[in-house]
Structure formats: structure tokens, C-alpha cells
Amino acid sequence: MASGGSDVDALNQALTSAHIFEGKQRQQLLQQPDLNHKGVDAEEENGAGLEITCFSDVFNDVPLHFQILRLPKQIYVWIGCSSAKLGNLYAAAPTRPKDTVSVTSILGGTSDNTGTGIARRLVLKTGLNVILASNIPKNSPMLEAEAEKLLVQKLIHLGYTRQKAEQSSS
Amino acid sequence: MGSSAPRFPVTCKNFSLDIKGNKTDVVLCSYDDHFLVIATQIGAMGTILHARKEEGVSIEPTFNVSSIFGKRDEPMLLACARQLIEHISTSGSSKSLVLSLGLKDHSVETLRGIVSAVIDNCLW
Numbered sequence: 001m002a003s004g005g006s007d008v009d010a011l012n013q014a015l016t017s018a019h020i021f022e023g024k025q026r027q028q029l030l031q032q033p034d035l036n037h038k039g040v041d042a043e044e045e046n047g048a049g050l051e052i053t054c055f056s057d058v059f060n061d062v063p064l065h066f067q068i069l070r071l072p073k074q075i076y077v078w079i080g081c082s083s084a085k086l087g088n089l090y091a092a093a094p095t096r097p098k099d100t101v102s103v104t105s106i107l108g109g110t111s112d113n114t115g116t117g118i119a120r121r122l123v124l125k126t127g128l129n130v131i132l133a134s135n136i137p138k139n140s141p142m143l144e145a146e147a148e149k150l151l152v153q154k155l156i157h158l159g160y161t162r163q164k165a166e167q168s169s170s
Numbered sequence: 171m172g173s174s175a176p177r178f179p180v181t182c183k184n185f186s187l188d189i190k191g192n193k194t195d196v197v198l199c200s201y202d203d204h205f206l207v208i209a210t211q212i213g214a215m216g217t218i219l220h221a222r223k224e225e226g227v228s229i230e231p232t233f234n235v236s237s238i239f240g241k242r243d244e245p246m247l248l249a250c251a252r253q254l255i256e257h258i259s260t261s262g263s264s265k266s267l268v269l270s271l272g273l274k275d276h277s278v279e280t281l282r283g284i285v286s287a288v289i290d291n292c293l294w
Contacts, residue, residue, distance in 0.1 A: 049186035050195045050210075054178045065179055069197060072213030078199075084179035086204040086268065089218075091239055106239045107220055107268070131215055131270075133206075 053158060059146045066151055070160060075126055079118075079134040079147050087135025092119035094127060114138055118148045125152060127162045183291055189283035192274050196284070200293040201265075205258060208270040209284045216272025217241045219248065221255035223264055231259055247271050250281045254288060263294045 053068040065080035078086070089107035094100075101123045103116045115134040122130045136144055155161050183198040192211045199206040208215055217240030224232045235251045237244075251269045258267060273280060 049184055050197055052182055052184055052197065054180070054182065056176070056178060067180060067182070067199070069208070071195075071210060071215065074214040076208070076215060078180070078201075080179065080201075084202045086201040086206065089238075089268070091218075106218065129214065131218075 053154065055154065057150050059143065059150075062143060064143075064147050064150065066147075066154065068151075068154065068158070068160070070158075074129040074131065075122070075160065076131045077122065077133070077151065079115075079132070079136060079151065081134075081136045081143060081147070083135060085135045086133050088115055088133070090115045090119040090132045090134070091129070092116075092123045092132065093129040094123055114144060118144065118151070121148065122151070122155075125161045126155065128160075181293055183293060185291060187283075187287055189280050189287075190275070190277070192280075194273075194284065194287075196287060196291070198288065198291060198293050204266050204268055205263075205294060206268045206270075207254065207288055208272075209288070210270070210272035211274045212272040214272050215270040217244065217247055217270070219251040219269045219271070220266065221251040221269065222266035223255065223259050225264075233259070244276050246276045246278065246281050250285055253285050257289055257292070258294050261292070261294045265294070 051070050053070075054066065056063060056065045058064065063082055065078075065084065067076075067078040067080075069076040080087070087108065088105060090103060091106050092101055092103040095102045101120045103120050103123075105116065114136050115132050118134065119130050119132040122132065134147075136147060152161070179202075181200040184196075186193060186195050188194065189211075194209055194211050197206075197208040210216060218238050219235060220238045221233060221235040224234055226232055233252060233255050235248050235255065237247065241247065250271065251267065254269060255267045258265065271284070273284075
């Protein structure tokens, strides 16, 4: 009986958080029309597929584009700077035992670390495996920092970040 | 912001289907130089493969398919990527493909199901 109760609790929790995702998704819908709208509609018909959030911003006359795909155990993020090239692909994951993070470049990266820092900090904030694709050019730390800031703001807004006791909201 | 917001530069398609009893979520994205295809049954991206067409002198194009993250010893996954890059090439696009497969089984039927679902909904 006791174990049954905890199962029901877990189920309730999952359903509640799924509901929150759906609500936020609809908010995104109002802001991002077009094809992404169609994609999300189809997903609702099929009974909750995957959520993709797409948004754009401008920093110092440079357009920045973002895509966030939330999988149950992973997050895929694309950051586009001016162009819509895929860019370099990085994989990052939390590594036991000490709650550290491992990052590696899996496509296109040289020895620069334009995306590795962002990927690492995303894992720290979300606690999930992260696949990051980014075409931010080398040697633009301001752009990198701004892109990361916008991304994290959106992740917090969508509820994908871990709840931290002291920090988070601002 | 202007009166008409510019369209997001990346086209995405997002759907879900059932393959051999497993719910499979598929995401297709079209970037400037790549197509991204994610097919997952396990809630994660799984193995990531990269497939590209080699520019050569001969009439027949050649393709390079490799696993860049995850399993490296699953020939069926490579075959799946190979089929898709060939379809991309015959459709006239020379973009490369990043294919992510997080599957519960690597049987022929599953991969065939994925290839046909992706081709039916392709962005190229």
C-alpha cells in the first residue's frame, strides 16, 4: 500500500510538470508563428511529442538565434550567430562521483573552446546531458556571454533548470 | 521590434510515430549546411552519426558515414545514415546529415520504419 502511494505521488508529479511544460509551450506558440507552430500542433495531436522552443534576439546588431529541444533525459541546444549553419557540436554530461562535468567536441571543433564553456555551464544548471551546436565565431567573448545569458534566461523561464536553494530567480 | 517579425531561419518538423510498438519521436531540422534528424525511443539522443557527400570527379557520388558519438559497432545505424544521405543527395541537396538515433532495438524493421518516416516527412 505504501509503495503504491509513492507511485501515485510520482505519477502526479510527472503529470503536473508535463502540464506546466504544455502551458509554457502554448505561450511560446503565441510568440513564434509559422512552421514551428505547425510542428507543435502535430505534436499535440500525436499525444505530446517533443518540445522545441525557437527564439531570436539581437545583440549589437548581430542576430542571435536559439533552439532548445527538451528530451526526457537530455537537452539539445543550437545557437546561431547571424547564419543558420549548424556550427560545432559539443557533448557535455555530468560525471560522477564529484558532480563535475565532462565536455567534448564531437563535430567541427578545433582546439578552441567557444562552445565548451557554455555547454559545461548548461550541464551545471540543468543537471542533464547537453548536446550543444553553436556557430558563434572564435574570439568573440562578449557575444558568447550574451548568447549564454539569453539562453539561460529562457531555460529558467521554461523551467528546465534545476531548482537551486539560494540562486535562480532574479 | 518591426511590424513583421522575421521568420526563424531554421525550419523544423516534429512528429511522433509508433514503430514495432515503441513510441518514436522524430525531429527534423534544416540548417544552412546540415540536416539534423533526431529519432528517439529512449528519451535521449543516443548515438549520433555524421554523413556527408564527398565531392569527387566521378559521376557517382561517394559518401562518408561515421559515428561521432555513442555506439561505433552498429552497422545498421551506419546503413540508416547512408540511406538517408543518399536520399538527400538524389533530391539535389549537397548538405550533410547529422543523424541521432536513440533506439530500443537495432533491428532491420525498426530502421526501415525510421528511414521511411523520415523520407515521408523530409525537408529536402
